[in-house]
Amino acid sequence: GENVEQHPSTLSVQEGDSAVIKCTYSDSASNYFPWYKQELGKGPQLIIDIRSNVGEKKDQRIAVTLNKTAKHFSLHITETQPEDSAVYFCAASMTSGTYKYIFGTGTRLKVLA
């Protein structure tokens, strides 16, 4: 079955710097890769996603890249702000069949003011 590995588990950056979180997946049939942000005491919230027919997607300060050949995808946050501090989860899924998400283990991002 699918397996998703996420690194690093914790990440501290200075405000204004960039943060990068990386995930690898095992099932080449996976074709949908969402990223979720979870703030303390809340549920995961979708922040950006990418499908396998696209190599990169941007939304303001957030971008996601996908390398299908290497089976890895990354989240990039530029100009980090204290409110970006949260736990970030990647996931891999297929847009057909069981719709089962396999989540990474999460990255705790701390943005230091």
Add this chain to the structure above:
Amino acid sequence: DAGVIQSPRHEVTEMGQEVTLRCKLISGHNSLFWYRQTMMRGLELLIYFNNNVPIDDSGMPEDRFSAKMPNASFSTLKIQPSEPRDSAVYFCASSRTGSGNTIYFGEGSWLTVV
């Protein structure tokens, strides 16, 4: 639009008691997921429904756990009897088939079994 609504948000119960967690899907959504989150295991899928039918319950840990969808917009997750190791945050999430597979989470039910 209202998101996925879960209740209760917090529950503390004694070992052996029955626990019922509730979830209301986003209007128009037809897929329902129950997840459990712990420090040790992260986010685990417990069960997945599509159009009120359980499709994949391979993640349900034991017979003490059961989930139902009595109608298209509502679901319950029941634990009977509860045990301390069931303490976790339980998330409900929903999606709409054909919407690109995006699922939306509720705020979670924080369960503590003492």
